[in-house]
Each structure stands twice: as structure tokens, then as C-alpha cells.
Amino acid sequence: MEKRIIFISLTLFMMILNNVYAQSGQNTIEKQKFHLGKAGEDGAGYAQAVKVGKTIYISGTVGVGDAATALTNVYNGLQKTLAFYGATFQNVVKENLYTTNIEEMKKHNDIRKKYYNNDFPAATWVQIQRLYMETALVEVELVAVLP
Template identity: 50%
Template sequence: MKSDYFKILPLSLVLFLFNTMVFAQNNGFVKEKWHWDNPAKQDSSAGYVQVVKVDNVLYISGVVTNEVTPKGITDVYRALEQSLNSFGATFQHVVKENLYTTDMEAMKKYNSYRKSFYKNDFPAATWVQISGLYMPEAKLEVELVAHLPKDQLN
């Protein structure tokens, strides 16, 4: 009897793993996309989307600037604001911010321009100084994760 159990167990395990993989690949979640004024809602050449919404979470791709100055920082956060607004969100919905810069000292110096967009409701944040970004001339890139209220779901 014990030996029959072990003969059946591997088959059961294989069937369980197969079913898990099938359902994981087709788990029924919906990705909504927004990409500036692009009717395809994504950039095919670089292979990315500006905003992906899954359930009530917005994943916002990085926005870059070539200058870590008040104007450059303000331009980045205005573009991020447009990304948030594409699904009815604001900076008060942002829960995570990742900031990458080639000039951390300038970012610290002009941080007040960034902070003004959050209106004293700051997210969890990670700032990293790096040697370069995808666009070689870029000096700052900021990406966000935001949560929409459950009652704001489509």
C-alpha cells in the first residue's frame, strides 16, 4: 500500500504544478496602459509603457531631465503629474518613489521643488546616485508607484 502511494504522488505533483502554471499564466488580471499621446499606448522602439494600471495600483515609468536644476526637477514632476492624472491620481496617491541621479548634491540642494508636489504627504523613497541613465545626456530619472482608492476602480 505504501509503495502505491509513492507511485501516485509524483503524478499528482506534476498535475498540481501544471495546473498552477496554467492558472498563473492566465490569472485573469487586466493591465490598462497609458503612454502620452500614443494611440498604441506603449513605445515599441524602446519597449516600455509610461503607466501600467493593475487593479488599483499604478506603475509609472521613469521621467528624465538633462539638468538637475529647479526647472529640470519641476519639468520631471509635472510630467509625472500628467502620468498620475491619466488614471485620476495625484501625488497624494503615490506610495513609492525611486529617484536616480548623476548629481546627488544638486538634487539635495533643489529638493524643495520636488517636495512641493507632495504637499507634505511624502511617499517611501529611495534616492540613488548613478553613473549614467538609458539616455546618456540625462542626469535625473524618477519613477513612481501609486495606489488608487478601491472605490476608484473601473
């Protein structure tokens, strides 16, 4: 019985302590954000990239035009975002590619592959009906980890 009372007391104490800690604002995470166009990003409700700890989460970067141009522009844009944090494509651990034409992406995969320099991340490619930007052919989001 005494152990049970001690356990319940300790549990209640921890709940109170966690509540005080949460109310003090100490449970928030530190985010370092990167914006390409803050006004547009705020209007849509996102940040181009957010770094938490050593992990960088990069929002979808879009490409328009023919597949070769769209892919080159997307990966050049992603390269700039990575560079803001001192990262390269060798820090990328996950890639999600969304396109309205998967066959065109497959034909021009050599463009994408050169950015990774044979150090490829886990990747998912999905064909969808359309992207947020109606004229976009491709959108790529990344997760990268700093050493």
C-alpha cells in the same frame, strides 16, 4: 495508506487543473497602460505606466537642463501620468530618484516636496554615472496605489 492515495490524487488533480487553467489564458493579469510616446516606448521596450489592480507603476520620467528646470519638468510629467489614472501625488507610496548629481537634487528638494504637499512616500535617491538618456540629469519612477 488510503489518506496518502487521496492526498496524491488530489495533488495530481490540482496540478492538472492548474495546467488547464494556465493554457486557457485565464492566468494573465489585466494591465491598463499609459503611453506618452508609444512609438518611442515600443522602440525601447517599455510603457510609461502600467496599472494592475489598484497599483500604478510609473516608469522613469527624465529631466534635462539645470536642476530646477529638470525637477520641475519631471514632476509635472509625473503629475500628468498620475492624473491619467485619476491619481495625485497623495497616492504615491514609493519614489525612486536617479541622478547624475545628487548635490543639485538636494539643493532643489523644495521643488519636489511641493508636489507631495507634506505627504511624502518612501523614497530612494541614488547618484549614478549616467542615465539611459545621455543628456538627462534626473529620472524619477513612482509606485502609486488607488483607494
